[in-house]
Amino acid sequence: MTENAIETFELEHAFDQEPVLRRLSIAVPQGSVYGLLGRNGSGKTSLIKMLLGVLRPQAGRCRVLGLDPRDDAVAIRSRVGYVPQECDFDPQMSVVETLRFLRSFYPSTWRDDVVEQLLDHFEVPRQPRITNLSGGHKARLSLVCALAFEPELLILDEPTAGLDAVVRRDFIEAIIEFMTQEERTVFFCSHLLNEVELLADRVAILEHGRLLIDSSVDALKQSLCRVTARFRAAPIRSRIPGLIACRQLGEHWQVAAWVDSESERDTFLEALASQGATEVRVGEADLESIFVDLVGSRNHG
Amino acid sequence: MNLKLDTTSPQAIYLQIVEQVRLQVARGELEAGCKLPSVREMALTLRINPNTVARAYRELEHDGVVVKQQGRGVFVADQTVTLPATERRSQLNPHLDALLVAAWRIGVTPDELVQQLGDRAQEFFAQKSPRARKR
Numbered sequence: 001m002t003e004n005a006i007e008t009f010e011l012e013h014a015f016d017q018e019p020v021l022r023r024l025s026i027a028v029p030q031g032s033v034y035g036l037l038g039r040n041g042s043g044k045t046s047l048i049k050m051l052l053g054v055l056r057p058q059a060g061r062c063r064v065l066g067l068d069p070r071d072d073a074v075a076i077r078s079r080v081g082y083v084p085q086e087c088d089f090d091p092q093m094s095v096v097e098t099l100r101f102l103r104s105f106y107p108s109t110w111r112d113d114v115v116e117q118l119l120d121h122f123e124v125p126r127q128p129r130i131t132n133l134s135g136g137h138k139a140r141l142s143l144v145c146a147l148a149f150e151p152e153l154l155i156l157d158e159p160t161a162g163l164d165a166v167v168r169r170d171f172i173e174a175i176i177e178f179m180t181q182e183e184r185t186v187f188f189c190s191h192l193l194n195e196v197e198l199l200a201d202r203v204a205i206l207e208h209g210r211l212l213i214d215s216s217v218d219a220l221k222q223s224l225c226r227v228t229a230r231f232r233a234a235p236i237r238s239r240i241p242g243l244i245a246c247r248q249l250g251e252h253w254q255v256a257a258w259v260d261s262e263s264e265r266d267t268f269l270e271a272l273a274s275q276g277a278t279e280v281r282v283g284e285a286d287l288e289s290i291f292v293d294l295v296g297s298r299n300h301g
Numbered sequence: 302m303n304l305k306l307d308t309t310s311p312q313a314i315y316l317q318i319v320e321q322v323r324l325q326v327a328r329g330e331l332e333a334g335c336k337l338p339s340v341r342e343m344a345l346t347l348r349i350n351p352n353t354v355a356r357a358y359r360e361l362e363h364d365g366v367v368v369k370q371q372g373r374g375v376f377v378a379d380q381t382v383t384l385p386a387t388e389r390r391s392q393l394n395p396h397l398d399a400l401l402v403a404a405w406r407i408g409v410t411p412d413e414l415v416q417q418l419g420d421r422a423q424e425f426f427a428q429k430s431p432r433a434r435k436r
Contacts, residue, residue: 033350172348180341180351197308198349218313262402269406282406285311 003066005030005153005185006051011060013046013209020046021209023060028202033179033186035200037193037291043209044189045085048157051187052082065153078106081146083159087138091131095119095141098130102145109149118144122170136167143174154178156188168195175199197287207295221285225265226256226293229277240271245293252279256293302331302338306347314349318357323366326377328428333379337367
């Protein structure tokens, strides 16, 4: 039986009347990699805090590995590796002290051999205080700590934001290694769309606390049709079925629409033709362009 | 094994792997009995989700292109199966339909299509290893 590692049902939250999550329902199947996309302030970090039991939802509920974070936050933390956006270790402790401190929370599951091997692999020095570590080493140490007790679920909140390509490579490889073990689940937030595209089984797009998309990456790419074309007059949006984005780029227009079948695709292309589209080119459908179409269109038009 | 993935293609990543392996087998670049990289190795090389590699391998196994030997790995299958002509035709039809739609959409004429397909077929079969051609 395939269970969901994470389930949320109509989660709601607001800070000072300002909604951060709006009736958010998602399901992350066990054994999958789930990529959550969204711009800054879209609610990603609030969602993660709720999954870990750090923030209580004002309405709705969620389950992580079958447990309710409101009642079982400690049990959840013992089975979930979490890599935060910014590492929150005590800056005055050394790397070794930090590891010894964390180890005490995982008396039966902490694996010294795994820690040693990962520290060597990532070339993280053991003696310096946290405050003297580079950003890249801090991020890698966070990852080592998250993997040290062989968690079932790994949650990463933009862990490599602002870090260089080498750190990102280390994270990608660590995620791949993690996923080659049985029934492991990864939930990660990122704005590096190319990474999400290659790593995720499913992708969700969050915008102002609302779920715009929750789909397999393959289905998402299949169901969006992007076209650049030339029009004599601005295309009339209401006459294009499934339209999600329509903007002018120099002499051409970029038009994107949802098409759930070949016939819908043809209907879309015919609608463009009937408005006098020429030089029609069916364009690329990578995740980045889909994201920009979706999120961009909601802000500008 | 050299695979190239294109994230701007609307084609799913696992299908890109399936098609490229299938093509390399058809061309004789991957011979029967040749061991494919493990799911883990392939995922690390291509920097993709291991689930995607596993799915591609399952598809290839289902199509008889590779065989999985428990505990040993995934190997290129002996491609000696010869299907009856009607079966060959019916398996090819959906691919031809996709090609026809693609050609029609960009305004390729039937003659151009036949010409181009003929040229490509010549090229392709000329490249195939003698062993593969025999079948």
